[in-house]
Structure formats: C-alpha cells, structure tokens
Amino acid sequence: MIEELVRRAAVDDDVAVEELAEIADAAPGELTPHHGLMLDLDLLWPAKLFRAADDVTVRRLVEQVDDGQGQGQGQGQGRLNRLLLVLAHSGHPLAEQALRRWFTSPPPGADELHAGSLAYALEGGWTVDTDGRRRELCGDTAYEWLLRESAGEPTGATCPWCTSPLWVAADLDVDADPAVRAALAHTGWSGRLVVETCHFCACYATLFSKVSPDGGSSWWAGNTPPGYLPKDAGPEDPPALLPVAGPVRASPYQGSAWSEGGSTLGGRPDWIQDADHPECPGCGQPMDYLGLIGGADIDDGEGAYYLHLHQQCGFAAVNYQQS
Known part of the structure; x- marks a missing residue:
C-alpha cells in the first residue's frame, strides 16, 4: 500500500501525499523501507516523510548535495532547498555532520539559498548552540x-x-x-x-x-x-x-x-x-x-x-x- 502511495505522490497526487504525511506523523518508521524508492522518484516533499531515514538514505542525500544535484532538473535552489530540509528533518548524525560541514564549506548552489545550512536544523526541531553542541528544541513525548x-x-x-x-x-x-x-x-x-x-x-x-x-x-x-x-x-x-x-x-x-x-x-x-x-x-x-x-x-x-x-x-x- 505504501509503495503505491509513493508512486502516486511522485506524480502529484495530493491525496496520496496527505496519506503519506499522516503515516509520517503516526509511525514514521513505516516509511523507512520506502525511502530508496522516494529518492528514485525524486519525491522530496513534504520533508517530514524522511523523519526516520536510515544511514543508506542519508548518505544518498548527502552525496546528491555534494555532487551538485541540488541544482539539477532546472529547479535552481529549489531542489537543494528540499534536500537540506529532508536532511534536517531526519535529524540523523550523518545529516548533522553534513550540515555542519556545509556551514563552513557551502555546497554547490548554496549562494542562491536564503539561509546557511545550519539554519535548516530548526525545521527539524534541533539546533547547534554557540558552544558547538547539538540541542534538541523539542521533546519526544x-x-x-x-x-x-x-x-x-x-x-x-x-x-x-x-x-x-x-x-x-x-x-x-x-x-x-x-x-x-x-x-x-x-x-x-x-x-x-x-x-x-x-x-x-x-x-x-x-x-x-x-x-x-x-x-x-x-x-x-x-x-x-x-x-x-x-x-x-x-x-x-x-x-x-x-x-x-x-x-x-x-x-x-x-x-x-x-x-x-x-x-x-x-x-x-x-x-x-x-x-x-x-x-x-x-x-x-x-x-x-x-x-x-x-x-x-x-x-x-x-x-x-x-x-x-x-x-x-x-x-x-x-x-x-x-x-
């Protein structure tokens, strides 16, 4: 069922997107096995679909940013923006490392963004304090x-x-x-x-x-x-x-x-x-x-x-x- 929803959402089926978003709210881990297909179909929105992204998915996302694929498909900074939002929502340690790295060494296309990479962390509910430590802004209960x-x-x-x-x-x-x-x-x-x-x-x-x-x-x-x-x-x-x-x-x-x-x-x-x-x-x-x-x-x-x-x-x- 989820695979069908993913394929429908990838062709702009709003009902399918809404159903996937409801799953991301109720049980985000249920979407984890389908993240590879989402990336294959370039389904990056809403970013909360990737809340429970695993190592493999996060590495693919980071590689796309590093390789300049955020500028692909004629979307300018739009796709890069979505990739960074997805990584921020994942909250994954590998995503955090990448966002920190890009803050000092911006990725291709970052000059067209309206904020630095670490600003995206706020969308995922976390931040990096002035002492360099990660701080969760939200609770898990x-x-x-x-x-x-x-x-x-x-x-x-x-x-x-x-x-x-x-x-x-x-x-x-x-x-x-x-x-x-x-x-x-x-x-x-x-x-x-x-x-x-x-x-x-x-x-x-x-x-x-x-x-x-x-x-x-x-x-x-x-x-x-x-x-x-x-x-x-x-x-x-x-x-x-x-x-x-x-x-x-x-x-x-x-x-x-x-x-x-x-x-x-x-x-x-x-x-x-x-x-x-x-x-x-x-x-x-x-x-x-x-x-x-x-x-x-x-x-x-x-x-x-x-x-x-x-x-x-x-x-x-x-x-x-x-x-």
Whole structure:
C-alpha cells in the first residue's frame, strides 16, 4: 500500500501525499523501507516523510548535495532547498555532520539559498548552540492538551498594547504532574511554569514574558509592537480556557494545528508555515518548544498558538501562525 502511495505522490497526487504525511506523523518508521524508492522518484516533499531515514538514505542525500544535484532538473535552489530540509528533518548524525560541514564549506548552489545550512536544523526541531553542541528544541513525548474551563480568577494584568486582559495560556507544574515532567524534560525546567500572554496581540508578534519556577510570569518590557498592529481594536476577553494534560499521544508528531483535538503538550510542532522557534531575548539562542494550542479547540477558529521556553534565561514566548 505504501509503495503505491509513493508512486502516486511522485506524480502529484495530493491525496496520496496527505496519506503519506499522516503515516509520517503516526509511525514514521513505516516509511523507512520506502525511502530508496522516494529518492528514485525524486519525491522530496513534504520533508517530514524522511523523519526516520536510515544511514543508506542519508548518505544518498548527502552525496546528491555534494555532487551538485541540488541544482539539477532546472529547479535552481529549489531542489537543494528540499534536500537540506529532508536532511534536517531526519535529524540523523550523518545529516548533522553534513550540515555542519556545509556551514563552513557551502555546497554547490548554496549562494542562491536564503539561509546557511545550519539554519535548516530548526525545521527539524534541533539546533547547534554557540558552544558547538547539538540541542534538541523539542521533546519526544507528547500528550493531548485538553482545553477546560478555567477555574482560576483573572490575574488583573492587562496587555500594554491593546489593554485586553492577559490570557494564562499554560499553567504547568513539573514537580507535581508526571505528564508535564515528561513533556518538558528537554527544557530543564523544574517547578511551576505559568505562561501568560495577550491572545490578541500574539497573533501579530511574538510576545515574550519573564517566568520563574514559583509560577511567576510578567510581560517583558522589551516587547515591541509591530507597525501593522491594529490601533483601534479595543480590549478583548481572552479564552476562558486552560489546557490540561490528557492521554499520551502515540507519536510526538501527532499534534495538529488544524484539527479539533489537535492541541498538544510537548512533542513536535505542527507548523502551519515555516518553523519559527523564537530567539531568546536574553542570549539570542532558539527557545525550546513547549506545545501548541489550536484555534479549532478555542473558538472553532483557524491558526494555532505555539508556546516556547528558555529555562536558562527565564523567558517564555508565544507566537502564532495561520494559513
């Protein structure tokens, strides 16, 4: 069945592509035996199909980049871009070695790209820190994030930009909840984590807050409103909902920014657009991903809020994407 889907997807059958993408989310290893055929048919999109690529596949991909095949078939930088995305999504050690090498010795065609090779790592959910070590930005354990009516009282804090009451998008206790502890293990956080933001203005700009292990959360004074932020929208009440960890998901990739019930704590983000891991205001490094809250779970809307954390500097962030 998968081989048939691969052959159909290679001739632009959108239904087959969607079915393969669902397999990549639920059980990426099931696609591993078919990666050779995908390369033979030049099926490189979506890149997440190669999440579980093995040594043989990664070596073939690296060889294609080194041999200048990223410039082939009249696609210019388009094919090279896809090859680098595939390697980043694989997260394989051989892919990491190649991306590091190409950062200092760019491959053929790299001059037409818009970013260096290591920038692609963010699409795969990892990065190379300033000390040269690889750091995973996402966790390998995910839980359904169930939106429940909030039992707490509003904090009284308001958005400095639009005067809307701030929204407690997350109230998590690593020490008290095993699910939270597992989902946030990659962040190094301990204690209580409250992420408070403006549900309205976060749709227009990444909003940062200072957080502390006692549950403290405060608007970061360095947040800067973009010029396109509506000036006359007036205050809006935030969702009277608070996400609560539910059952564990079978795969860390099963969060959905589109579907009702897709809100997910931990795991890997379902980006609607390109990956957007905010840079920590304290140190400039990409922040760790915490989870997503889908618009379909809030008010039947589209789009999704993405939550992030950098434990070392004590910053949380919320950004938003929509189609």
